[in-house]
Amino acid sequence: MTSPLTALALPAAGTPSIADMLRTGREYYRRGEIKPAIAVFQAGLALAATTSIGVVVDGVADLHAALANAFMLCDDIGSAAENYKAALRIAPHLVACWCNLGIVHQRTGMIQDAISLYLEALRRNPGHRPSRTNLVQALTATRQFAIARTLLLELIEETPDDADLRSQLGKVCFELGETGEAVAQFEQAVALAPGQAENFYWVGAIRQARGEQEEAEAAYAHAAQVHPILRRQATQSPPAFRALALFAPFVGNTPVEYLFRDCAYQTSILSLLSGCRPDIALLAREADIVVNLVSDADQGTEVLPLALAIARGLGKPVVNDPEKIRSTTRDATALALADVEGCRVPRTVRIAAGEGLPDGFELAFPLLARQAGMHGGDVFEKLEDAAALVSFLAAHADHDRYMIDYIDYRSADGFFRKYRFLFVGEEILPYHLAIGDDWKLHRDATEMGAHAWMQAEEEHFLRAPEQVFSPRHTAALRVIRDRIGLDYFGIDCGLDPDGRLVVFEVNASMLVHDQNPEFPYKDPYIRRIKVAFDGMLARIARGI
Incomplete structure (x- = not known):
């Protein structure tokens, strides 16, 4: 087998130059032969180390940039970052390197740093389109929707037939509460790219949120007719496994927008609509595991039997068995947990x-x-x-x-505290703490953003829940996990003045998201939940 280095086209003197290596490495890269390209780029850098630096500055910067791009394709993010930085130290005018280094930071969760890098690229070249489009994604991820909308409108003015930009603008408008404009943008995206299934379902979801029931039903029915299954590709090829999710419009579902993002496994989402008669044999051939998302036992009375029939018919491992979901109404849960030691269940x-x-x-x-x-x-x-x-x-x-x-769970300082844990397989993981002066606590409606002491207390709970909840409480949580019997669900709970665990709500409908720009300390604990979720699915899919 010929080595990449022996395949170099040599000049008359017989010694490859840095330019030769850069050219040959790029040829390998263009053909998709990434490992040989990396070897050639690295050899070029080794050669450059023996050459007068004043002669090869530009070539060395280009080698570092090309090597970084190759490492990105191999998902070696650390090596990519090192080489982008090396290229920029030599040649800070390389706008693409500023942009790509921003992508590295964004992929590793350092989104504010990514934004700074995109802005640096745009300072050097205001028209650099990749930096502008990536900046939109970073602004959206940090919930800076108004700025993202302005930038999207500029990009769409330049390329009005770009369906991806229309779709992004639809999502941003939805977040800004401009639901009418959001629907209009998604409908334009549908017209421009009818092969993109997600846009069809967004139209239905937003019309449902607007209370336009008939229009929403029609939109979902059209979406299901054109795209019966909404597929999201894995971050790797081939995927680690394939998950089929059962989703029911118009009833409560487990929120998975965050959990199903950037997965090593393929996700296919089947909408369970009236008259749904899926091809079970076809679905079984493309699914290794079934994830039932229908989570509200009260809202899902009619659709849960359908979810159960499909899950059983597929003959695959099932996460959150629909039959068990049916037993999680508030009254059934209260009865099932009434005698858990150390608990107060209203x-x-x-x-x-x-x-x-x-x-x-x-x-x-x-x-x-x-x-x-x-x-x-x-x-x-x-x-x-x-x-x-x-x-x-x-x-x-x-x-x-x-x-x-009603159970008065007010703490000695006069504030109410509501804790949320997520049960993920065998793990019990903290998600958030809500502190407020009213008995009806909803995390997003509290004033925690204005009080550093509240944030410090939440961070302490997330970092060391065992210092807030005693072994007796943890034992009670394990009993609750076993009695509910689901693979993935949450609990909202508190502590009464006597130190007993007060159970407010237990179900699989609880929201987990990573949109917390005001509370960055939450990020590692939320990522831990996703890692646990992905790991749980992998174990169940493989029968471990």
């Missing part, structure tokens, strides 16, 4: 739609009441007397409702 009674207070039910006020299937504090009230309860039940008589015993 009594929870379900009242069917159209019905009133059950006869003989002993009321103790204050009492909590909420509509079944609601999350995030919606249609959820603390009631002080029977009249208020009767009024609440009547106002929401078209739906099932829950009555829940």
